[in-house]
Amino acid sequence: MVALTIYLSPLKKRLQLFSLDYDIYTERFKNKQRSVVKMCQLNKVIAGVEESILPKRDDSQNLIYDITNYLRKNPNRTQSICLTGIDFSGKDLRGLNLVAVDLSGANLNRTRLDGVDLSGANLTRASLRFANLTEAKLLGSNLAGADLNGAILVGAKLNHAFMSHAYLRKAQLDHASLVGADLTFTDLWNASLWCTDASDTDLTKANLRETILVSTNFSSANLTEADLRDATFWYANLTKANLQGADLRDASLTGIDLTGADMTNVRF
Numbered sequence: 001m002v003a004l005t006i007y008l009s010p011l012k013k014r015l016q017l018f019s020l021d022y023d024i025y026t027e028r029f030k031n032k033q034r035s036v037v038k039m040c041q042l043n044k045v046i047a048g049v050e051e052s053i054l055p056k057r058d059d060s061q062n063l064i065y066d067i068t069n070y071l072r073k074n075p076n077r078t079q080s081i082c083l084t085g086i087d088f089s090g091k092d093l094r095g096l097n098l099v100a101v102d103l104s105g106a107n108l109n110r111t112r113l114d115g116v117d118l119s120g121a122n123l124t125r126a127s128l129r130f131a132n133l134t135e136a137k138l139l140g141s142n143l144a145g146a147d148l149n150g151a152i153l154v155g156a157k158l159n160h161a162f163m164s165h166a167y168l169r170k171a172q173l174d175h176a177s178l179v180g181a182d183l184t185f186t187d188l189w190n191a192s193l194w195c196t197d198a199s200d201t202d203l204t205k206a207n208l209r210e211t212i213l214v215s216t217n218f219s220s221a222n223l224t225e226a227d228l229r230d231a232t233f234w235y236a237n238l239t240k241a242n243l244q245g246a247d248l249r250d251a252s253l254t255g256i257d258l259t260g261a262d263m264t265n266v267r268f
Contacts (some may be wrong), residue, residue, distance in 0.1 A: 046110065071096045089127075104142075114152075 114134040174194040
């Protein structure tokens with residue numbers, strides 16, 4: 001059997017979070033395809049250590065504990081850390097510093113992330129169904145293709161985030177900030193954007209059907225060919241917005257400001 005030893009030594013001055021028995025590289029191990037351990041490189045996770053290797057496994061409760069424990073004890077961490085595909089579903093990650101963390105493909109369903117700083121994080125194709133991201137910071141984060149259906153993003157900061165092809169059906173984005181974000185082809189069906197700042201946001205071909213858009217700021221936003229059927233536009237700010245080819249059939253347009261908006265080929 002190949003010996004695989006992982007240990008945590010948090011009290012050492014030069015913390016080395018994970019240790020791997022390099023016998024895994026023997027020819028015997030290589031020939032056992034069923035025993036292959038998928039690796040995720042953690043570049044500069046620990047001060048003074050160039051690389052460490054984190055095995056990904058299904059039964060990872062102890063591993064999850066080690067990771068969260070390390071992050072809690074290192075709130076001022078500046079190095080990037082790779083946690084791709086890790087299952088954090090249902091966990092409480094509040095208070096952690098997750099800036100620039102690679103969580104692509106991770107399972108964060110129903111995870112508590114309220115108030116967490118995820119600025120610059122890679123959440124590509126991550127699953128965040130019904131996750132609590134209230135007042136979380138996701139400035140410049142990559143959420144391309146992420147599943148945020150039913151997620152709570154009230155008061156979240158998503159300025160300049162890349163969210164193309166993300167799923168936000170029935171998501172709560174009230175009082176959130178989406179300034180300059182890329183939401184092209186995003187599915188926001190029946191989402192709530194009450195008092196949300198979406199100025200300068202790119203929503204080209206986004207699905208906004210039945211969306212709640214009360215007092216939403218869409219000034220200078222790009223809504224080219226967006227599907228806005230049955231949306232509730234009450235007192236929304238659409239000044240200088242680009243609505244070329246947008247579909248507004250059956251939308252409720254009460255008290256909206258369309259000053260300087262491009263309404264070319266809009267369908268009512």
